[in-house]
Amino acid sequence: MEINWPSIPEIAQRWDALYQYLSRMYQLETVAVTLVEHQFELFKVKNIDQLLDQAAEQIIPSPDDIPYWSELWPSALALAQYLLREVDLSGQVVIELGCGLGLAGLAAGKKGGEVTFTDLKEDALRLAELNWLHNLHTPVVTRILDWRSPPTGLKVPILIAADVAYEKRLFAPLLHTIDQLLLPDGILFLSEPNRSVAREFFQQLQAAGFNTIRHSEPVPGPGGEVKVSVYRVERM
Secondary structure (H helix, E strand, O other): OOOOOOOOHHHHHHHHHHHHHHHHHOOEEEEEEEEOOEEEEEEEEOOHHHHHHHHHOOOOOOHHHOOHHHOOOHHHHHHHHHHHHHOOOOOOEEEEEOOOOOHHHHHHHHOOOEEEEEEOOHHHHHHHHHHHHHHHOOOOEEEEOOOOOOOOOOOEEEEEEEOOOOOHHHHHHHHHHHHHHEEEEEEEEEEEOOOHHHHHHHHHHHHOOEEEEEEEEEEEEOOEEEEEEEEEEEEO
């Protein structure tokens, strides 16, 4: 794998530490992504099927151990594309919920946002940070965040999240986290690949006092172009 190292010594040192750790744990590969004239090179896990098999082979499998974070999903592409084209985040504090590879956060950073990556899994945060350093060559904040117990003293104007409403058991804690973290006049940008299971989540959002505006974003998928919904969510 040919690597383009960051030129700033402090960034290169942190980049190298993350890369060395992650490459010992996983088979890494890079994927080139071009969105709205912005080019990104992302590290991702190559052997995702092996990770899925390992999670399934646990004596008591936990849904939290399924490594969804290790793949690049169409919803991340769609959210990043929308942010790059439609949203000015200059000087805004942005938290990405369930950051995965960090593509949406990277897009927010490109648009001027002061980004914090959050996830339940430390390796997801490491991979998102590696991708941030690799593409933007500046430090970024990462934070473990469990939707079942979100921090009480943290309020931000912008939340972003890609494909987080995929299991009913997550709806209540996710909604609580959104309500807890978002300022009264804050905005959530959320992408969702039109799964039927997510309809209940959006019903719960509306019942909790949130209004949604939906946009359709065409992006490449495994079998060709797919359309992902991107929602702008604000309190009524």
